[in-house]
Amino acid sequence: xxxxxxxxxxxxxxxxxxxxxxxxxxxxxxxxxxxxxxxxxxxxxxxxxxxxxxxxxxxxxxxxxxxxxxxxxxxxxxxxxxxxxxxxxxxxxxxxxxxxxxxxxxxxxxxxxxxxxxxxxxxxxxxxxxxxxxxxxxxxxxxxxxxxxxxxxxxxxxxxxxxxxxxxxxxxxxxxxxxxxxxxxxxxxxxxxxxxxxxxxxxxxxxxxxxxxxxxxxxxxxxxxxxxxxxxxxxxxxxxxxxxxxxxxxxxxxxxxxxxxxxxxxxxxxxxxxxxx
Amino acid sequence: xxxxxxxxxxxxxxxxxxxxxxxxxxxxxxxxxxxxxxxxxxxxxxxxxxxxxxxxxxxxxxxxxxxxxxxxxxxxxxxxxxxxxxxxxxxxxxxxxxxxxxxxxxxxxxxxxxxxxxxxxxxxxxxxxxxxxxxxxxxxxxxxxxxxxxxxxxxxxxxxxxxxxxxxxxxxxxxxxxxxxxxxxxxxxxxxxxxxxxxxxxxxxxxxxxxxxxxxxxxxxxxxxxxxxxxxxxxxxxxxxxxxxxxxxxxxxxxxxxxxxxxxxxxxxxxxxxxxxxxxxxxxxxxxxxxxxxxxxxxxxxxxxxxxxxxxxxxxxxxxxxxxxxxxxxxxxxxxxxxxxxxxxxxxxxxxxxxxxxxxxxxxxxxxxxxxxxxxxx
Numbered sequence: 001x002x003x004x005x006x007x008x009x010x011x012x013x014x015x016x017x018x019x020x021x022x023x024x025x026x027x028x029x030x031x032x033x034x035x036x037x038x039x040x041x042x043x044x045x046x047x048x049x050x051x052x053x054x055x056x057x058x059x060x061x062x063x064x065x066x067x068x069x070x071x072x073x074x075x076x077x078x079x080x081x082x083x084x085x086x087x088x089x090x091x092x093x094x095x096x097x098x099x100x101x102x103x104x105x106x107x108x109x110x111x112x113x114x115x116x117x118x119x120x121x122x123x124x125x126x127x128x129x130x131x132x133x134x135x136x137x138x139x140x141x142x143x144x145x146x147x148x149x150x151x152x153x154x155x156x157x158x159x160x161x162x163x164x165x166x167x168x169x170x171x172x173x174x175x176x177x178x179x180x181x182x183x184x185x186x187x188x189x190x191x192x193x194x195x196x197x198x199x200x201x202x203x204x205x206x207x208x209x210x211x212x213x214x215x216x217x218x219x220x221x222x223x224x225x226x227x228x229x230x231x232x233x234x235x236x237x238x239x240x241x242x243x244x245x246x247x248x249x250x251x252x253x254x255x256x257x258x259x260x261x262x263x264x265x266x267x268x269x270x271x272x273x274x275x276x277x
Numbered sequence: 278x279x280x281x282x283x284x285x286x287x288x289x290x291x292x293x294x295x296x297x298x299x300x301x302x303x304x305x306x307x308x309x310x311x312x313x314x315x316x317x318x319x320x321x322x323x324x325x326x327x328x329x330x331x332x333x334x335x336x337x338x339x340x341x342x343x344x345x346x347x348x349x350x351x352x353x354x355x356x357x358x359x360x361x362x363x364x365x366x367x368x369x370x371x372x373x374x375x376x377x378x379x380x381x382x383x384x385x386x387x388x389x390x391x392x393x394x395x396x397x398x399x400x401x402x403x404x405x406x407x408x409x410x411x412x413x414x415x416x417x418x419x420x421x422x423x424x425x426x427x428x429x430x431x432x433x434x435x436x437x438x439x440x441x442x443x444x445x446x447x448x449x450x451x452x453x454x455x456x457x458x459x460x461x462x463x464x465x466x467x468x469x470x471x472x473x474x475x476x477x478x479x480x481x482x483x484x485x486x487x488x489x490x491x492x493x494x495x496x497x498x499x500x501x502x503x504x505x506x507x508x509x510x511x512x513x514x515x516x517x518x519x520x521x522x523x524x525x526x527x528x529x530x531x532x533x534x535x536x537x538x539x540x541x542x543x544x545x546x547x548x549x550x551x552x553x554x555x556x557x558x559x560x561x562x563x564x565x566x567x568x569x570x571x572x573x574x575x576x577x578x579x580x581x582x583x584x585x586x587x588x589x590x591x592x593x594x595x596x597x598x599x600x601x602x603x604x605x606x607x608x609x610x611x612x613x614x615x616x617x618x619x620x621x622x623x624x625x626x627x628x629x630x631x632x633x634x635x636x637x638x639x640x641x642x643x644x645x646x647x648x649x650x651x652x653x654x655x
Contacts, residue, residue: 105383116307117307117310118307121310123383125337125340126380128375129336132372141381141384163303164303164335195368195370195371195372196336196368197368
């Protein structure tokens with residue numbers, strides 16, 4: 001894993017967040033490396049989503065600084081902000097698709113805004129993204145209300161990927177999905193990360209996701225953050241972290257990851273006829 | 278480096294090489310798309326897509342490569358892709374494994390045809406009738422529950438009733454009072470302006486008394502309350518519906534009509550007449566002050582003239598309508614609340630609808646009362 005200082009894409013320093021008199025974060029430091037999948041976990045109300053929103057710039061912290069791709073998120077002007085917005089994509093909890101637009105039109109919203117191009121090309125790119133996130137072809141024509149929860153998440157992901165971002169933020173990506181759908185979604189994130197070279201930051205509760213795709217995990221506990229690999233967290237004596245990873249669900253998720261993978265039913269068809277190097 | 282795609286000569290005569298260069302990115306996609314479309318594609322040849330000079334690639338670029346590949350293949354060329362760097366392979370894999378089809382068209386909203394227009398009118402009419410029937414049914418349900426409560430008066434939720442009366446009545450007093458007062462002022466001013474031409478300024482008082490007591494006081498109050506409390510009923514019950522609170526009530530053995538609807542209907546039916554009396558008073562007060570200010574009619578003169586202008590029934594004709602309006606507003610408000618589906622946007626839609634519907638029905642009912650009263654010669 002690359003660990004050189006240059007390849008840090010997100011740097012959070014000393015972030016303090018307060019709501020009224022209640023302090024949610026008290027001095028959070030976090031560095032995300034290019035190309036990794038970082039999971040943010042924590043109990044309910046520890047501010048996982050709040051931290052995510054702070055990094056994206058939707059929430060102003062009381063103190064501290066947030067730097068994304070070398071830009072200071074908190075002190076950037078509108079033009080810098082617009083430029084930065086093109087380099088990351090966000091998947092909100094239930095997709096946050098615009099309900100009056102079809103899936104394809106949703107994907108075209110950021111394209112239309114940031115990259116003027118002919119209509120047919122835009123439709124083609126939208127269709128490519130629809131395929132990329134594993135939705136059937138006709139999903140592009142549908143309105144969000146006609147999709148299931150899992151499909152809405154995929155559609156939201158397609159919109160987040162519309163501008164080919166470098167960083168992808170996911171807020172509870174597998175919440176509300178059935179276990180099969182959740183596992184598929186994890187695999188999709190892993191595939192896209194490998195294919196598109198994404199850096200992924202996800203807030204999650206799903207231990208299976210953590211074990212399946214996360215390179216490192218940030219645990220929000222006691223208003224602070226502890227970042228490390230899963231192996232490091234598994235050794236952590238902190239009572240909450242211990243309970244989290246060694247509870248019945250944590251053990252089950254670990255066990256399933258350590259089982260030998262079932263025999264591949266059929267080799268996945270490779271790129272087809274023409275790509276050869 | 279600017280992107281490009283050019284055919285260059287190949288070593289093997291008869292074979293062609295399409296050399297692609299530069300940044301194949303979303304930002305350059307429009308330019309690339311133009312160039313690729315302008316390319317004169319051969320047919321029935323051996324074509325190699327040479328990717329050696331590609332600098333950067335993203336999904337948009339990968340799609341364009343794939344589209345070009347498919348277009349060449351469709352013309353009977355034998356296409357091979359050469360010099361794919363290892364760093365680009367995963368991305369190409371990802372995009373190329375998915376279908377190359379043309380995107381499906383965006384759906385076009387229906388009803389652009391004449392038949393579609395007529396069909397829409399029919400649909401809307403049927404929906405309206407169904408809705409009216411359904412509201413009537415809901416009203417029946419409330420009446421049945423109410424009668425049941427009359428037989429067991431202890432089950433009437435007094436605290437809920439009083440809380441509703443405070444919310445819809447007492448809390449509405451500032452706005453109802455202010456608006457009625459202002460309407461009184463405006464009416465007196467306009468009336469005085471017209472009647473002065475005939476030297477009949479004093480009849481401004483008659484105009485004011487009849488208009489406010491018979492119509493304006495109660496109608497204005499009903500419209501304000503429809504906007505203020507009817508919408509609140511829909512939003513409150515609708516939000517409970519979204520949160521499954523209504524279902525929770527049912528599973529706990531409570532009747533949502535009894536718990537939620539009866540206090541609201543009864544509360545509004547009791548307070549709207551009182552609010553209407555208050556609105557009458559404030560309207561007349563505004564008119565009185567304006568008559569004094571612009572016509573110099575002193576307050577005792579105003580009251581004397583008012584007494585002679587206003588008959589025994591004038592006041593009651595207005596007030597008697599208030600409970601009916603109250604029932605309409607609260608029934609429609611609650612009914613739309615129960616109609617909310619389990620999504621947040623339907624709360625907003627139905628709240629709007631409830632206000633529009635209740636104001637509509639209130640005005641229609643007011644017109645019906647006018648006809649009734651004229652037949653009764655009141």
